[in-house]
Amino acid sequence: MRRSRNRKSGVAVAFLYRVDRAKPVRRMTSRKWGALALAMLARRTCPACGLDAGYVIPPSLGMCIPCAYPDDQQRAA
Numbered sequence: 475m476r477r478s479r480n481r482k483s484g485v486a487v488a489f490l491y492r493v494d495r496a497k498p499v500r501r502m503t504s505r506k507w508g509a510l511a512l513a514m515l516a517r518r519t520c521p522a523c524g525l526d527a528g529y530v531i532p533p534s535l536g537m538c539i540p541c542a543y544p545d546d547q548q549r550a551a
């Protein structure tokens with residue numbers, strides 16, 4: 475810190491400000507990604523069987539394909 479003040483105080487200060495600005499941004503993005511992952515997981519989880527369908531549950535059906543069309547699953551099996 476002492477040496478940096480004597481030689482490159484401006485650069486050191488600017489770098490510290492950049493780090494301070496970068497940290498909250500990274501936290502916000504990580505939180506957004508976490509919220510997105512939870513939202514995607516909630517959308518992918520079927521409310522009928524409670525299993526992760528592996529895809530977003532269609533809003534028109536409100537449940538996963540096997541739950542919405544049990545007849546097709548029985549025919550396929």
Ligand SMILES: [Zn+2]
Pocket residue numbers: 520521522523524525537538539540541542
């Ligand atoms: Zn289901």
